[in-house]
Amino acid sequence: MSAPTLERVDLDQRGRAELGFLRSLRGGLAPLKARTLGLLEREGAFEAPFTTIEDLRGRTDPVLAGDAGTRFGAAVLRWAREQTTPRAVAAYERRRDELEPLAVPAGLERFQDRLGPRKPPAYWTYEFHTTTGGWDGHPQMGFVHHELVYRHLLMAAYGPGIFNQRQSVAEAAPRESYTSICDLGCGTGQYTVKLAETYPQARITGVDLSRSELLYALRRGEERGLAWQMVRAAAEDTGLPGGSFDLVTSFILLHEVPPAVTRRILAEAYRLLEPGGDVHFSDVTPYARRTPQQAWADDWDAEQGNEPWWRTAATLDLAALATEAGFEDVQQRGLGPGEYPWVLTARKPLKENS
The missing domain is CATH 3.40.50.150 (Vaccinia Virus protein VP39)
Structure with a gap:
């Protein structure tokens, strides 16, 4: 079974530190999330079965509306996610000479562009997962997302x-x-x-x-x-x-x-x-x-x-x-x-x- 990421992708100290900080920051929000769940449980928001997600959110959202801890946790989580792509791209750019040869294929014989000059569907232009610029927001976004974001944040967090x-x-x-x-x-x-x-x-x-x-x-x-x-x-x-x-x-x-x-x-x-x-x-x-x-x-x-x-x-x-x-x-x-x-x-x- 092949390794999921390349072992020879080496970032500078700043890149490792910034991505490590974002990983630790997101991990450090776990107690706040547990606190929010505890608040909802104490208020009985989860006691009855729910028929729709709107029904469930109708019970939970009023409980959390005035809770500063939940708002703080949400704001920090969104900020950390918004920072991920810019920090990963910057780390790549500082090591471009070393990393770009690892990112590009040897040839394009097995690549077909059937979309051509047509615009992609509107839904695809959304910045999924707060990926700045979307999935083609950088010429090597595939490499950046897989080898930097996955390796330094997701794999480190989830194994x-x-x-x-x-x-x-x-x-x-x-x-x-x-x-x-x-x-x-x-x-x-x-x-x-x-x-x-x-x-x-x-x-x-x-x-x-x-x-x-x-x-x-x-x-x-x-x-x-x-x-x-x-x-x-x-x-x-x-x-x-x-x-x-x-x-x-x-x-x-x-x-x-x-x-x-x-x-x-x-x-x-x-x-x-x-x-x-x-x-x-x-x-x-x-x-x-x-x-x-x-x-x-x-x-x-x-x-x-x-x-x-x-x-x-x-x-x-x-x-x-x-x-x-x-x-x-x-x-x-x-x-x-x-x-x-x-x-x-x-x-x-x-x-x-x-």
Whole structure:
């Protein structure tokens, strides 16, 4: 199994200190979060079951409206997240001569830009996760986000579990082997790597709207001797040939798009699959499967982290949407603690209804 990040990425002392400070600052907010949860529990906000997230927030928000500790914690968390990309980009720029050779692929033969001069969808221009400038806010944002932000903040905070989740999802696909896989919203190839390790004989195509992330995914493939194709296109309109894959999959893509686009992504997955092929999407756990405490924490954290469609993703009936798109044998389940990641699996019929 390959290492998730490059060991030879070395930042200067300032870069390590700034990213380490942001990591420690975010970690230091845990007691404030626990205090807020305790306040809500004492006030009885979690005692009754909730029917909708709006119902739950209608109970919690008035309790917290005048609480200075909660407001302070939210402000600090937002500030730390807003600082992450600028500090990581600055650290990269100070070591550009050493780092850029590690960030760019040797060639572009396996890269296709199907978006071309067209503007990307409006939803994609949002600064997800408070990533300054969005996923193409820097020419090497893919490298910066993966090797600096993931390594110095997320991996340091959560350990290897964030990559093990991707392995679990890849292994949970219905078949033992596949010949042609399409990874929608592949980013820098974190999940794509796990697909390649799980199904080594498969031809893999990654699709994403971010040029910088795709180019770093290409570089990561080169490092591992993987000849995958990377395509710049929207997941709902890939432009790839229909019926050309036996697995269409994604890891935590759907909460980054509006619900209308989720419907289009399922329709596109159906089109891309050969008869009998599988769709296998993972994303956030539905609020209906969470305790009141968990659902509130998910929703509150999404508010502080520029996640505009987390709530809709956590309340959509994906199984119904998959059935509506024409899939059969639709199944949903949670794979890990707290039922995360949440996985939808379904099959395109061998014969379509006339």
